[in-house]
Amino acid sequence: MKIGVFICHCGENISSTVDCPRVAKICESYPGVEYSVDYKYMCSDPGQNLIREAIQLYKLDAIVIGSCSPHMHERTFRNAAFSAGINPFMVEIANLREHCSWVHDDIESSTLKAIELVRMAIEKVKRDKPLSKINVPVTKRVLVIGGGIAGIQAALDVANAGYEVVLVEKEPSIGGHMSQLSETFPTLDCSQCILTPRMVEVHQHPKIKLLTYSEVVKVEGFIGNFKVTIKKKARHINEDLCSGCGMCISKCPIKKKAYNSFEEDLAFRSAVYIPFSQAIPNIPVIDETVCTYFQTGKCGMCLKVCDRGAINFDQKDTVMVADIGAIIVATGYKLYDIERKSADLKYKGYGEYGYGKYRDVIDGLQFERIASASGPTSGEMKRPSDGKEPKKIVFIQCVGSRDDSKGISYCSKICCMYTAKQAMLYRHKVHDGEAYVFYMDIRAGGKMYEEFVRRAIEEDKVKYIRGRVSRIYEENGKYIVKGEDTIAGMPVEIDADMVVLATAMIPQDNAPALARTIGIPYDKYGFFNESHPKLKPVESTTAGVFLAGACQSPKDIPESVAMASAAACKTIILLSSDTLEREPVVAKVNEDLCAGCFYCQKVCPFGAVEVKDVKDINGIVYKEVAFINQGVCQGCGTCTATCLSKSIELSGFNNEEIFAEIAAL
Amino acid sequence: MNLLKEVFMKYGYFPGCSQTGSAKEYDISLRKVIEKLGVSFDEIEDWSCCGATSAHVTNHKLSTALAMRNIMLAEQQGMENIIAPCAACYNRLIMSQFEIANHSGIRKETEELLSASFQKDVKVFNVLELFLNIGIDKIIENRKRELNDLKVACYYGCLLVRPSGLTKFDDAEQPESMEKIAEATGAKTIDWNYKVECCGAAHSIARRDIVVDLSKKILDDAKYHGANVMIVACPMCHTNLDMRQRVMKRTYPEHEDFPVLYITELIGLALGMDEKELGIDLHFIDFNYKDLVPENSGVG
Numbered sequence: 001m002k003i004g005v006f007i008c009h010c011g012e013n014i015s016s017t018v019d020c021p022r023v024a025k026i027c028e029s030y031p032g033v034e035y036s037v038d039y040k041y042m043c044s045d046p047g048q049n050l051i052r053e054a055i056q057l058y059k060l061d062a063i064v065i066g067s068c069s070p071h072m073h074e075r076t077f078r079n080a081a082f083s084a085g086i087n088p089f090m091v092e093i094a095n096l097r098e099h100c101s102w103v104h105d106d107i108e109s110s111t112l113k114a115i116e117l118v119r120m121a122i123e124k125v126k127r128d129k130p131l132s133k134i135n136v137p138v139t140k141r142v143l144v145i146g147g148g149i150a151g152i153q154a155a156l157d158v159a160n161a162g163y164e165v166v167l168v169e170k171e172p173s174i175g176g177h178m179s180q181l182s183e184t185f186p187t188l189d190c191s192q193c194i195l196t197p198r199m200v201e202v203h204q205h206p207k208i209k210l211l212t213y214s215e216v217v218k219v220e221g222f223i224g225n226f227k228v229t230i231k232k233k234a235r236h237i238n239e240d241l242c243s244g245c246g247m248c249i250s251k252c253p254i255k256k257k258a259y260n261s262f263e264e265d266l267a268f269r270s271a272v273y274i275p276f277s278q279a280i281p282n283i284p285v286i287d288e289t290v291c292t293y294f295q296t297g298k299c300g301m302c303l304k305v306c307d308r309g310a311i312n313f314d315q316k317d318t319v320m321v322a323d324i325g326a327i328i329v330a331t332g333y334k335l336y337d338i339e340r341k342s343a344d345l346k347y348k349g350y351g352e353y354g355y356g357k358y359r360d361v362i363d364g365l366q367f368e369r370i371a372s373a374s375g376p377t378s379g380e381m382k383r384p385s386d387g388k389e390p391k392k393i394v395f396i397q398c399v400g401s402r403d404d405s406k407g408i409s410y411c412s413k414i415c416c417m418y419t420a421k422q423a424m425l426y427r428h429k430v431h432d433g434e435a436y437v438f439y440m441d442i443r444a445g446g447k448m449y450e451e452f453v454r455r456a457i458e459e460d461k462v463k464y465i466r467g468r469v470s471r472i473y474e475e476n477g478k479y480i481v482k483g484e485d486t487i488a489g490m491p492v493e494i495d496a497d498m499v500v501l502a503t504a505m506i507p508q509d510n511a512p513a514l515a516r517t518i519g520i521p522y523d524k525y526g527f528f529n530e531s532h533p534k535l536k537p538v539e540s541t542t543a544g545v546f547l548a549g550a551c552q553s554p555k556d557i558p559e560s561v562a563m564a565s566a567a568a569c570k571t572i573i574l575l576s577s578d579t580l581e582r583e584p585v586v587a588k589v590n591e592d593l594c595a596g597c598f599y600c601q602k603v604c605p606f607g608a609v610e611v612k613d614v615k616d617i618n619g620i621v622y623k624e625v626a627f628i629n630q631g632v633c634q635g636c637g638t639c640t641a642t643c644l645s646k647s648i649e650l651s652g653f654n655n656e657e658i659f660a661e662i663a664a665l
Numbered sequence: 666m667n668l669l670k671e672v673f674m675k676y677g678y679f680p681g682c683s684q685t686g687s688a689k690e691y692d693i694s695l696r697k698v699i700e701k702l703g704v705s706f707d708e709i710e711d712w713s714c715c716g717a718t719s720a721h722v723t724n725h726k727l728s729t730a731l732a733m734r735n736i737m738l739a740e741q742q743g744m745e746n747i748i749a750p751c752a753a754c755y756n757r758l759i760m761s762q763f764e765i766a767n768h769s770g771i772r773k774e775t776e777e778l779l780s781a782s783f784q785k786d787v788k789v790f791n792v793l794e795l796f797l798n799i800g801i802d803k804i805i806e807n808r809k810r811e812l813n814d815l816k817v818a819c820y821y822g823c824l825l826v827r828p829s830g831l832t833k834f835d836d837a838e839q840p841e842s843m844e845k846i847a848e849a850t851g852a853k854t855i856d857w858n859y860k861v862e863c864c865g866a867a868h869s870i871a872r873r874d875i876v877v878d879l880s881k882k883i884l885d886d887a888k889y890h891g892a893n894v895m896i897v898a899c900p901m902c903h904t905n906l907d908m909r910q911r912v913m914k915r916t917y918p919e920h921e922d923f924p925v926l927y928i929t930e931l932i933g934l935a936l937g938m939d940e941k942e943l944g945i946d947l948h949f950i951d952f953n954y955k956d957l958v959p960e961n962s963g964v965g
Contacts, residue, residue: 340836340839350838351836351837351838351839352838354839355838355839405829471862473858474858475858475886475889480858
């Protein structure tokens, strides 16, 4: 076997602490090495040419690159090798940057380490076997989870490209948080006016199957070939018969037993309800927990008044299974709750702001409902406790966000903008009112964003105070807001009528559970992880699963929409071919050795291990062995390490190869 | 079982300087009350300053070493649990323990200074934790009278529940443990706004004006919410809230006297002791439970 060694300087990233020419020189003398060279940028076009030419000139069978992490350029070098006629899996990378030059400063010892790393790769590549890509078929149907603006946008884009979409929303209506907003920054256009036409479009689109009041309970399979189990919760209304007349709602005798979550608990709703008047679909839901019929067996008023006979108390949850090719996750966010939490929860709440006991200390979404023309006050500025118009209002930014002591280090990103908008809306509605904003910094990066904040300050006379609020308490119907003005260097005290907290954006409660169901990673807060923060921002690390909107990190509407369209585009690319190529680095079971203990099945994080019957010549099953679905296997090697009978081998990382590497040390 | 309890109920006692001077009545009442509740303690022999204010604002090393000297003595004298009734002492002791546990450099330096090495984990309790350990039921069991006519504002001040990562027994912003203990005496407690606000603390010496303003706000809020007495568990708070009411009156002539008791004195009253016995007569603002009892009620 003839091996070529290519040592990259990575500009000065490697060469400043590793003597690259020396590494290349020494490698020349290793058995099997035909050619060894160093170069300033191996990944560049001339660098790749150098590799290709050397392969052809010296008739190389395998190559070793000493460069950056394989995460970065393994694919680049494999493609280069392939184009010069050798199998792309006969390429090994010795990580001389992240594993060596970046983490050491002594030139002599890091050069010696680099030599060892390259030698290990040489020994491995000698034992590498050519592998070929795996082809899998593709189901041309997309699942979108979450019917907020991101999910709506993604569903419409995919459907308009001609592919089928299943849109699953856990609430009775699509629309998400955007449907709750009053007006949107920086243009102040009405949120519902721009959203509801898109909701209708989703509903009427022939390619979109809309499943509201439904949840994804199980995801099996792999890219191009998912099998998704969806639970459709019982509405107790026959969707085919209901005309959405609303008679059941107006006659329901239960009026004040359940808070209206669409109104952020600022109003009540009946037991049979639609979340809001523009809901899509316009079909009510009966809430079993408060409905008199379900609690006592009496009433049935809705049944009597429905002239279409759509009420069905006996309706049960139904479960369906869909074949899906790709998944877009767009489950959005919720707001940090300032209420007292038990000590073991990571979010500690805000005792200094009363742990939620003051009714006029509200959060941003509650303010949106108060400011909204369709909200509980019909858009009039009224505070929740006594319905009086607040004459002095305080907005506090960064409540939860950027505060390690409250469990969240990140910036929620949208609060600076929506606080400015809310303060502006308040001033437009209450001309003699005073609006104060406590802020840490103003982060208004975005088109027309900074100008918008300046407008709030200069035209609408919103008073911005730089500093934190240490305490809020009630005194004579006023809320005393004690804080610090760090520019004046003075404590400040404001006797406000209402306080609006820009609480942090956090993932939905069930985000980690859903992530585990789908098999995608999430961060310590529960936000879903993208595959690469810069170059793969909408892909999850699981092939065929894409991310859109605030489920990945806090985002405003334009960003969510952009991300949704990007995810849709990636999905369309995926569905555009009939088969998919997969990396062949997968585990394989030696059926003769497998004892059928299925420990591998227990540890496999991707559910790739199946049970296979082994039959004798007469077709009689004489043992069960593990079988690894090559389409699902991600090549992590967990099964290989777990297998007691050493009967699983990971292609490209088999025992012989790994031991040779270790022995070369 | 009883035997085990007896062993557990033995505490080391770190009085701190206040207990021997300005807060003598806190010391007196604490000793009497816990004796009645069947708990005993041994004073740490040869204890010294806890390293509070004057030390910790000037020399970090000195303040840590001073605090740890007392912990070291307790350890050497075989004490596993000690009580520090003063909130400042309590704070200094647990803060120093935290630093020793988390910074090997400070630990080494302090051990060198004291020529000792810290082996065991000595647990430091404040008075609220002590009563929670003893048990609310024990107070109710031994109660000789119910203090029904008291409406108590429980004042924690800044140090007792902070920093929240270290004082893990109660919530730092909306604490409730003192209320639980106070209610065991039959008294009612009020919900009010200033229970963890600052009283001005050591500014009492150099900037009396600050202390007067801050302490007056605390007393006023308690009155506004219907309290007729305030209880504290800190000698510094007591000095500011009780003694400084005289100066307060000079600045704010409309100010009316408002009694401030130590939590131990309140429990003492419930256990049947009288004001004099508990040292309440040593306060600047007079307090007599009988004065609060309506004449025709026949109680007291």
